[in-house]
Amino acid sequence: MAKKATVGKVRASLRTIEAGGLRAELVRTRRRSVSLQLLPDLGLLLRAPVNASDEYLRDFLQRREDWVRKHRARLEALRAEDPGPIWSAGGEVPFLGRKLLLDVKDGSRRSARLDTEGIAVVVPDPADSRAVRAAVERLYAREAAKRFPPLLDACLERAAPHRLPRPELRLRAMRSRWGSCDPVKKIVTLNTRLLRFRPEIIEYVIMHELSHLRHRGHDARFYAFLERLCPEWKSMRRQLAGVFLD
Ligand SMILES: [Zn+2]
Incomplete structure (x- = not known):
């Protein structure tokens, strides 16, 4: 889902984590907190400290299920209104x-x-x-x-x-x-x-x-x-x- 995410040098360490009907790309970095980002392609990117357990991260993801559904729906509605630029002559x-x-x-x-x-x-x-x-x-x-x-x-x-x-x-x-x-x-x-x-x-x-x-x-x-x-x-x-x- 989030294949195109730009996460710099840590890109190679991406893997997937699933919970509560959600799937997120997981990237572990030297950070202190966990964050969940909704990407432009509507995929999810979970950034986590190196030592956070998978169980904790699955729980974190599950608890944000409502938030993700709400924001995905909002983005889809906004995009339906404005499909974005047309990259060709006359566009x-x-x-x-x-x-x-x-x-x-x-x-x-x-x-x-x-x-x-x-x-x-x-x-x-x-x-x-x-x-x-x-x-x-x-x-x-x-x-x-x-x-x-x-x-x-x-x-x-x-x-x-x-x-x-x-x-x-x-x-x-x-x-x-x-x-x-x-x-x-x-x-x-x-x-x-x-x-x-x-x-x-x-x-x-x-x-x-x-x-x-x-x-x-x-x-x-x-x-x-x-x-x-x-x-x-x-x-x-x-x-x-x-x-x-x-
Ligand atoms: Zn900020």
């Missing part, structure tokens, strides 16, 4: 909250660039939607490198009263998450695919990750802090919820 793809028209031409040099009408793509075979998408994703990555650092600066400035340390910013195209934060190394990683959304939503993700510099887990204190940095976080989160990552 519209999201860019900073707007929809841009794709103009696809054939040529030996693969490229995608912004023009006044939309996005101009060149690929060897215009009917190859994967190649079109790959070219646009590279454009997203280039634009993210240009546009995300100033957004981080703006967020840090607004959060200045809380005296957060300035994290190192890394950018990656990711399949299972919009961002992550390593509070120990002070690294915030943002998904270049966030380039699809309007800047306010990108800033919400940044504020979420910055909040992890203060509170590691997603507990009540974390959300109280996030609320101070980004009072609109609930509506922003809803807008990200139904979006395909892959």
Whole structure:
């Protein structure tokens, strides 16, 4: 189910665990707590400490059965409303909250660039939607490198009263998450695919990750802090919820 999950170096150690009618990919890492993530393909990823027993993890999974069913149903409903971008000529793809028209031409040099009408793509075979998408994703990555650092600066400035340390910013195209934060190394990683959304939503993700510099887990204190940095976080989160990552 979760074959496409991006879990970095620990990918090779994935195996499956089942309980209560649910099946999750299990990855053990040097972490202290167990977490369950619903992936974009609606599969489940269970992250657990190295020494957690299988019995404990099955129990953990079983107790979250209602949560999983509820959120899967919600994601399916959202996706039924918006099936996602069409990666071919004449299709519209999201860019900073707007929809841009794709103009696809054939040529030996693969490229995608912004023009006044939309996005101009060149690929060897215009009917190859994967190649079109790959070219646009590279454009997203280039634009993210240009546009995300100033957004981080703006967020840090607004959060200045809380005296957060300035994290190192890394950018990656990711399949299972919009961002992550390593509070120990002070690294915030943002998904270049966030380039699809309007800047306010990108800033919400940044504020979420910055909040992890203060509170590691997603507990009540974390959300109280996030609320101070980004009072609109609930509506922003809803807008990200139904979006395909892959
Ligand atoms: Zn988080």
